[in-house]
Amino acid sequence: MKLDRDMALELVKAKLKKERFEHTIRVTDTAVKLAEMYGADVEKAERAAILHDYAKYRNREEMKRWIKSDPRLPKDLLHYHHELWHGPVGAVILEKEAGLDDAEVAGAIACHTTGKANMNVLDKVIFLADYIEPGRKFPGIDEVRGTAKEDLDKACLQAAHNTIFFLMSKGQKVYPDTLHNYNHLINIITHK
Ligand code: DGI
Numbered sequence: 714m715k716l717d718r719d720m721a722l723e724l725v726k727a728k729l730k731k732e733r734f735e736h737t738i739r740v741t742d743t744a745v746k747l748a749e750m751y752g753a754d755v756e757k758a759e760r761a762a763i764l765h766d767y768a769k770y771r772n773r774e775e776m777k778r779w780i781k782s783d784p785r786l787p788k789d790l791l792h793y794h795h796e797l798w799h800g801p802v803g804a805v806i807l808e809k810e811a812g813l814d815d816a817e818v819a820g821a822i823a824c825h826t827t828g829k830a831n832m833n834v835l836d837k838v839i840f841l842a843d844y845i846e847p848g849r850k851f852p853g854i855d856e857v858r859g860t861a862k863e864d865l866d867k868a869c870l871q872a873a874h875n876t877i878f879f880l881m882s883k884g885q886k887v888y889p890d891t892l893h894n895y896n897h898l899i900n901i902i903t904h905k
């Protein structure tokens with residue numbers, strides 16, 4: 714079974730609350746624009762954006778079971794905030810439950826919350842679209858939106874920086890991939 718655009722929309726509409734579905738549509742519009750600007754596969758960006766929060770409202774115990782049982786899911790997730798689980802778990806259950814058979818789309822969904830070192834252009838588009846979609850009101854967001862028009866790496870770096878800053882200000886743990894993403898983007902930008 715191939716998961717086409719309309720099927721993907723139906724699928725998430727059934728799983729998400731109204732506001733979350735509206736966020737998903739805004740992320741999708743933003744991701745398509747970014748993909749066109751930065752040369753990512755537009756259809757894959759659209760599909761990944763539609764599906765990125767598919768597992769957002771999954772039962773926490775169920776997600777825990779997936780993390781424990783699926784060899785592809787990093788076990789260290791269990792030691793970090795459950796908010797981080799819906800991306801990696803979503804990627805796996807979309808393959809098992811919904812016939813998603815595109816590793817690049819699944820990969821972008823998996824890392825959309827934290828980022829990771831060495832993201833490809835599709836990963837970056839989804840990571841950034843989720844951060845800058847027009848409904849977001851984070852501190853410093855307008856600067857990131859401006860940068861997103863000029864430099865994808867720099868905009869991702871600003872988003873990662875802001876998220877780490879926010880987590881530290883609240884005394885929260887930072888997941889290693891969140892830091893790996895930040896460090897990797899610093900390297901890219903200093904060598905440009
Ligand atoms: O699912 P969304 O709400 O659309 O957005 P998201 O998937 O980016 O999740 C957002 C939350 O994830 C936000 O509250 C910040 C948080 N987050 C991102 N990186 C980390 C993190 N939380 C912790 N505890 N650690 C991280 O490294």
Ligand code: FE
Pocket residue numbers: 765766769799800825826
């Ligand atoms: Fe998310």
Ligand code: FE
Pocket residue numbers: 736740765766843
């Ligand atoms: Fe999201």
